[in-house]
Amino acid sequence: xxxxxxxxxxxxxxxxxxxxxxxxxxxxxxxxxxxxxxxxxxxxxxxxxxxxxxxxxxxxxxxxxxxxxxxxxxxxxxxxxxxxxxxxxxxxxxxxxxxxxxxxxxxxxxxxxxxxxxxxxxxxxxxxxxx
Amino acid sequence: xxxxxxxxxxxxxxxxxxxxxxxxxxxxxxxxxxxxxxxxxxxxxxxxxxxxxxxxxxxxxxxxxxxxxxxxxxxxxxxxxxxxxxxxxxxxxxxxxxxxxxxxxxxxxxxxxxxxxxxxxxxxxxxxxxxxxxxxxxxxxxxxxxxxxxxxxxxxxxxxxxxxxxxxxxxxxxxxxxxxxxxxxxxxxxxxxxxxxx
Numbered sequence: 001x002x003x004x005x006x007x008x009x010x011x012x013x014x015x016x017x018x019x020x021x022x023x024x025x026x027x028x029x030x031x032x033x034x035x036x037x038x039x040x041x042x043x044x045x046x047x048x049x050x051x052x053x054x055x056x057x058x059x060x061x062x063x064x065x066x067x068x069x070x071x072x073x074x075x076x077x078x079x080x081x082x083x084x085x086x087x088x089x090x091x092x093x094x095x096x097x098x099x100x101x102x103x104x105x106x107x108x109x110x111x112x113x114x115x116x117x118x119x120x121x122x123x124x125x126x127x128x129x130x131x
Numbered sequence: 132x133x134x135x136x137x138x139x140x141x142x143x144x145x146x147x148x149x150x151x152x153x154x155x156x157x158x159x160x161x162x163x164x165x166x167x168x169x170x171x172x173x174x175x176x177x178x179x180x181x182x183x184x185x186x187x188x189x190x191x192x193x194x195x196x197x198x199x200x201x202x203x204x205x206x207x208x209x210x211x212x213x214x215x216x217x218x219x220x221x222x223x224x225x226x227x228x229x230x231x232x233x234x235x236x237x238x239x240x241x242x243x244x245x246x247x248x249x250x251x252x253x254x255x256x257x258x259x260x261x262x263x264x265x266x267x268x269x270x271x272x273x274x275x276x277x278x279x280x281x282x283x284x285x286x287x288x289x290x291x292x293x294x295x296x297x298x299x300x301x302x303x304x305x306x307x308x309x310x311x312x313x314x315x316x317x318x319x320x321x322x323x324x325x326x327x328x329x
Contacts, residue, residue: 070316076324083328103307104319117323119307123300130296131289 003046010050014058021090023058061111064092067099068106069118084110 013035017027031051035044064081066072077094084092092110099107102118109115165175311319 068320070311070313070320072320073317076320079324079328100308103304104311104316105323106320115327117327119319120304123304127296127300130299131293 006046006050009047010054013047013051014054017055018058022062023055028055057111060109061088062090062092063110064094065109066094066096066106067102067108067118068096069098069100069102069104069120072096072098072106080106080108084108 013031017023017031019027035047039047064077064084066077066080077096081092081094088110102120103123105116105118105121107114107116107118107121168174
């Protein structure tokens with residue numbers, strides 16, 4: 001299989017793995033079972049690698065990865081996720097991780113989009129404007 | 132001469148007798164004059180002999196002395212005149228040569244003066260060109276030096292500003308890191324969530 005056909009097949013498998021716009025573990029399991037039966041092993045490896053990348057990207061699009069300095073309450077995390085759910089038009093769930101290097105505030109990554117409201121970014125912008 | 136002397140010596144007595152006879156025969160002014168000359172010892176025959184003798188002497192003198200002398204004198208005069216002519220021609224030639232030399236000297240002097248003037252002008256132009264070039268080079272060097280100094284100053288100012296900014300930010304970050312407790316950070320996070328929701 002060529003790289004282009006692998007990418008197209010992986011995209012089709014990803015579409016089969018979605019349920020209600022989100023990745024469903026049941027559907028992913030069904031897709032993997034069907035692939036194991038229908039494709040020889042030497043064709044499966046590149047296809048599975050592309051499918052895995054698509055699944056990870058899709059999962060990342062559905063997650064709001066929040067890095068925060070200091071404590072962040074669950075309600076605040078949910079509020080952040082709700083904000084991005086409303087903004088992007090798809091369900092987004094919060095995944096929080098503490099990072100005190102941000103000094104204060106938080107940084108949210110949803111897919112390829114990054115929103116930074118941390119004190120460290122403000123200071124970095126201040127340093128850039130002064131230099 | 133010997134013949135003439137003998138003739139002269141033999142003549143006087145005969146001539147005196149003839150004169151006396153003739154004098155007795157003729158009278159008048161001429162006879163008086165002859166008589167007068169005769170009284171001084173000058174008789175006709177003697178006078179004729181003297182004249183002939185003088186003519187012969189004059190002829191001989193003229194033929195062998197005066198004529199060659201005159202010829203030599205004329206030759207000398209001719210040579211002198213030729214010399215005078217040659218001298219005049221030489222003087223004229225000398226004058227012409229001097230004039231030509233003076234003209235050539237004047238022309239050479241003029242040409243030398245012109246060459247000198249041209250050389251001075253060329254030297255002056257070269258000096259002016261070199262001076263202008265040196266001044267342009269000096270101006271360019273000064274401008275480059277000023278530009279380099281200004282660039283260095285700006286670079287140093289930027290470096291100082293960047294270093295100060297970095298120090299300020301690092302200090303602020305350390306101050307925030309040391310002085311912010313979890314409660315304050317939690318309040319800041321809540322404020323950030325509210326800001327994000329707006």
